[in-house]
Amino acid sequence: MNEPVPPAKALGSAKTVGRHRLDLVSAEGIARLQARDRRTVAAAITELERLSPQVTELLEKLQPHLGRALVVGFTGPPGAGKSTLVNALIRGLRQAGKTVGVIAVDPSSPVSGGAILGDRIRMTAALDDDGVFVRSLASRGYLGGLSPAAVRIIDALDAAGYDIIILETVGTGQNEIDVAEVADVRVVISAPGLGDDIQAMKSGLLEIADVLVVNKGDREGAEQTLQQLTGALSIRTGTAAKVQVIKTTATSGEGVDELLSAINQIGSSVLAQGVQVRRRRRARYLIARAAADLVAARIRAGEGSTLDKLADDVLSGRLHVDRAAERIVSQT
């Protein structure tokens, strides 16, 4: 670690950032990242999260090494055994000789300061294994949602040579949707016996799933849940054919191999789209989300008679809410 002292004016913030930076963007730094050196990967991610001034240079250097990794999104309601299943998958992937990066999108971070999901995975599956890297990431604002840092961290893990990047959320609202939209392969996890709420909850995510998992397959009602989901899927013409429904029991490992091969199968066709298409799709989704938030915030903070008039017209049924939205958007 004998780097030259960097000129002070080139430094974005603290000394440590400067040290990491010189390390990271040097040929040696990139080589270390590609060798999945744990400290280097962690330092790169920290830079990307901070969006420090050095990020542009770092990402440029990563560019030639991008495109190999498959991003797999895991979403699903609480109680479905998501973390246990992800741990089982990591074990399966490791046994198959694949390296795994995990980005755990954790809406609790702003409150607890903790990293519930990441810590748990780290403890149970990834301890002392250089083939697994786990990072927890706070979500954006109070309504959740993926931060733009997430797409850059995907790039860092990709350049570092992780074969599979697991993007997991603890499952609230916008996080779930974002994780599903940003991933190459979307896995939605469910389980029997979670009650009517869950049945209803799943329906929204059903439509964006590539693979639908009924976990806790050894529990009573698993077969029934499987049939209900298959039935719900078959109502939509053309959808059922595309979506694979798989029963797993994460605790015993049953069905995990089947899930892995489904992910690989779907993944190979997505990877064929090329890295630029996939990266741009991710960024475009995040821009669209940010633009949506911006427009909503402006309207809600907005004053004036135009907005009140539109609100009254919507209330009276004279104007459809979508038409009101069109008028407001065209005026913004």
Added chain:
Amino acid sequence: MNEPVPPAKALGSAKTVGRHRLDLVSAEGIARLQARDRRTVAAAITELERLSPQVTELLEKLQPHLGRALVVGFTGPPGAGKSTLVNALIRGLRQAGKTVGVIAVDPSSPVSGGAILGDRIRMTAALDDDGVFVRSLASRGYLGGLSPAAVRIIDALDAAGYDIIILETVGTGQNEIDVAEVADVRVVISAPGLGDDIQAMKSGLLEIADVLVVNKGDREGAEQTLQQLTGALSIRTGTAAKVQVIKTTATSGEGVDELLSAINQIGSSVLAQGVQVRRRRRARYLIARAAADLVAARIRAGEGSTLDKLADDVLSGRLHVDRAAERIVSQT
């Protein structure tokens, strides 16, 4: 039911619609609605949901009778015992001589065609009681969210004289947020022993709650959950003071009276804002949501080099996603 046959050209669609319409907008129809005649209330809601051509006239007639009802939103993760608690509240409200309208926002409807939540409430609490009216409402599109019909149905139930309108969701993403934003009083329900996922999930909703309920208060860990939530709230200065945290056991009725008086207390100050302010706030929120969806859809469907350039700049860290969003919005 001896209405004159309406002239065919005045009819929006089917004969039944016409019959209801004449019934509803007549002085007798409005009187029947105000008397909470079950068939009339149901017919009015159906018209409002369909946004039939007669809706404007109907809503105009309802206008003088609006503003008495308090809209109480109930959200929370699956497994928190939301439906049981709502049923217990309905019983408590009925015992206190209050009438209750329930709008159950149900994201499963597009898939199952069913109305899980509404049916359950209807069966257990509201059978043969004219003081309770329950309606299930499908949510918008695959990502959920409240339909604009919901705000009009609030008006219908308000005009019909229901004292409390409960707006409940089975708890997925945008529905939860919408229900909380549109309600006068926001109740977020949680429970002990739902796992880390739930702890994380709650944090997003914490910030929009007026009342925080720890249900299943007789279970192990209830006290701990209560303390965790109170702790999480106190981190945010100014928030903890506002939010009431209440422990309930819906099955035994414990804490339900306390919850009811908290709702009434908050409600009375909100009602003082006046009906126009509250109605416009609801409509404005829905317009903002629709505008956000519109903008996001345009961007995601958008082609062209400008968008690709912005996406590349976001990916490279040269441009913050929020700046990219600003540029796109200013060009739309």
